Amino acid sequence: MNLDLPWLALGSFASGFGSLYLLAQLQAHWDKPGARWFVATIVTQTVWCFSYGAALLVFDPTLRLALEMVSWLGIIWIGFCFLSFALGYTGRTNVLESGWYRGVAVLPLVETALVVTNPLHTVVWQGFRVVPAAGSAGADYAVLPVGLLTIIVAMLFVSFGTLLVFDTVVSYGPLYRREALAVGLSPIPPGAAVLLWAGGIGPVPAVNLTPLLFLPHVALDLYAFVHSDMFEFHPATRRAGERAAIHDIATPVAIVDEQGRVVNLNAAAEQMLAVDKHEALTEPLNDFLGGDDIATDGGSSRVSIEADGRHREYKVQQTALRDETGTQLGYTVVFQDITDEIRRERRLEVLNRFLRHNVRNESVVIQARSELLATELDGDHADYAATIEQSVGRLVDSGQKARTLAEAGAGGATPEPVVLADLATEVVETARDEYDGSVTVEIPDDLRLTTQPALLKILLTNLVENALQHVPDAVVTVGAKVKGDDVVLTVSDDGPGVPEHELGVLERGRETDLNHGSGIGLWLVRWTATTLEGDLDFDTSDGTTVTVRLPRERTAAEAR
Template sequence: MIPTAIGTGIIAASFGASFGSLYLLQYLYHQRDRSGAAWFMGNIAAVAVFCAAYPIGLLVFTPSLRIALGAVSFIALSFMGPFFLAFGLDYTGRGDFIRSPLFSPVAGVPLLTVVLTATNPIHQLVWTNFQIDPAFRLATATYTVQPWGVFALLFSIGTAAVGSLLLIGAIVSYGPLYRREAIAVILSTAPPTVGVSVWLLEIGPVPQLHLTAPLMLVHVALDGYAFVGTHMFRTNPATQRMAEQTGLDSLPNPVVILDMEQQIVRINDRAAALFPNAVPDALPVSVESVLGVDIATLRDAGDLQIESDEGGTFAISETVLTDPGGSPVGRMIALYDVTEDRQREQQLAVLNRVLRHNLRNETTLISGYTDLLKNTLEDPDQEAQAKTIEDASDRLRSISEKGKTFKQIQQRDAQPTTTTASAILADVTQDCTEAHSDATIESTVTPSTLEFQTDTMLLSVVFTNLIENALVHSDDPTPTVTVRASKTASDGGEVVFEIRDDNDRIPAMEIDALRVGDETPLQHGQGIGLWIVYWCLQKLRGEIDFEYNDGNVLRVTVPDMAA
């Protein structure tokens, strides 16, 4: 039987809605990791099944097959509303409710409908008196919908309505940011709601005709506009909601919220004062239009220079925002005013550079004139005084050089390489004996091939300072320092270096200052050599212990960074 023109139009519109739904499903598949996308895909899949099963059923006059296709259509309708509610919850940042026991009845109704519809011939709780009643030469059918069938359909309409209310709440709460998209999706629920209601109440001249399927064409068109035309999932209310739950407006620092497309969708009051041109009504806007740099440059720089009345230098902290299911929905960038810190660092850098430069120049000048003075003096007391001046000048020059070493250490991160204890000690021994030709440095390594990973530059600085300190403070004109290296038997292993001298005990105030980690007017070191050792060992995750046994025993322990 060939359908009439009206019947053909109904069939064409229904299939059009089904094909449109399949296209939308294909698009949404690429957005499936976004909040709410998977649930909305479920809703659209139900639409696609309904809009395919119903027109096929209209072309089938075999009763058993017509009933089967009608059952598929009925089941698809019962799933649309719950899926839409789940979408509304997840999309607006309330996905935790879906995973709670409270959502079980929502999921249970359509699942139970599947079972009852499949077994309806036994109990007839869904419909009765099913018979084909043609209209427009289509295999339309009449039947009496029973209590569970009525409930399942009303439940689907009701849950869809709640989902729409959630989207309306997003519009009210977050202004124009989601207005066009949310309005389109809310309106898209009207055609199926009207179609199901008209059919259920048997309104109109052809009550046996289910107009929901052709009306779905409008539903799919509106959804297509929302999700394809305006890219609804690129920015969603879940970002805003998660930002609110972080206490955004109560944070003392300027904060901007980015969506998954790296657009600024919200700022707090402190950020609004810092960026007076970024008016909330104009959001979303690109990061670069507000901060002056793109997000990649901002991450690389680590801080931001802002030119405004409230501006200055700001350090950046970036935090990923996730919905209750753990899916990322955006990022929160907090700005911390470090203007005074950066100015202080700059001042210290200049002061350090000037002091080291002047110390080096002035001590060189003092040493030169002291040499000239010593050559002209004949009085032993005066020669001793000149020697005292020369020694003081040498110590100042050493402090200047150690200041340079300190700067290098502070700017360096540990860079582990594989080396041997013998190689490190050989290099240090050579450097120290060149500077102190009368000294003897003995080293023993057990086993002789002891190999480990460490930052050789930092560890060499440690031993150079400790050995040089022992040589400088020795009263023996030909001082001796011994070094022993071994590896512990513990898991991963630690390398232990033991440095011995014959000197007087290292002053307690030197050691106590290191243990406290600071210097005070009553407790301070007389040089910075041990401090440089301390800072190097911090970067190496090592430690140093001090003992005295007929001489100082310094035990340096460093981890094997390969472990």
């Protein structure tokens, strides 16, 4: 044994200690995707560096050959471990856990067996002998085709893994561009050293310089994975999110090209169409829709699909797929199941029709008879009849409000310019004819907004009527002003204020058996304000001031 520590051995040991330091720094990330395979890669690298450093000090042929075999095992397994790390780190666990990839693991196992048993068959190398080289114990032997193939396979594993990491990390954008460059460059020094050594090229052909060149590899990995926390924000999250956004969601999604031919289907779409994805590929999507064709134009439509004996209605929304240059490649077609929604709408239509006709007609009859009784009877009986008349009148009025809202909402009116002062004056004059109290309009004559007039009229009417109905001889002020891009509309009265339980119901957005409002007026206010994209606020500190903040300009798309 040569007791003088040569610089080549020192370099190998330095790479080994650097690898150990990298392992220590990554300990907190060992549970992250791909991290355990990265640890296996660095462990293999560490063993390789220390064993080869020791080999450079050993001139005994048997021991030197055993240590040389460890270096070969390092070449074999470092490539497979690095590729496995790349698959896990970039979120390709489905490949990593697949049966065919487990089959790939047979390659390094076979290569390991060949290296360990090479003295018996000499198919990996032959003519091994120890030679002095640069003050170290070098090794001179001929690498045979099987050995060269072993090295090439290992380098291909490293190359594929590097491409996966480089491509995926770069897709994050500028956040990790420098780190991705570091990952892409880190395998180059040791990889080049392996290839040069295998070809017998270099300043010291009898010495494998790969362990020495692991030093820049470790430095680049430290920069990428420790300094920049690349294990903290890993691409596996993005890939899993992309997969969940299409493949794992319950909503059917189809990817089609510009001609409407199927490129991909998620599991929900396969179930909806009752077709296997592989059978549907390259076929027109319309062939599976049962006669309700959709136009591949990026728009929306509705289709009826019957699968497994079930009839379902779907709203179809298409989104254009474009590459980074803006070239259109096809469409993402999303099918939203609206069967239950349509059934609810139809039930509500029947119920609404029943309430509008049957209940309203019967209520009018009761109201007329009670009014007649009130004029014919005396004393308490006349009061009873008057009470019935008033109650039925309120019921009829609520029904009319509900009908008004239903008709206004169903119209889908296009926004148009409205002179707010004129609209408010019209509402106030109508209210004055029906209620006591005084109403003042304080709105600039030139204040205009683009909105849906019918809904705005319902909103304003119910605010004014609510104040006049519940406050005897109320003094009501209707005002408005422009604030930024909005119009702030206020209706104030001098009454006791809207009860807290009424406001609480509106804030919750629903009623219960124990918590409910006394009428439909405030609900009309809330619904119309929401539909008009307005913000609603109640101030009951001094009377009641209702503030509605409305956008001054609404487009037809916003109204829809």
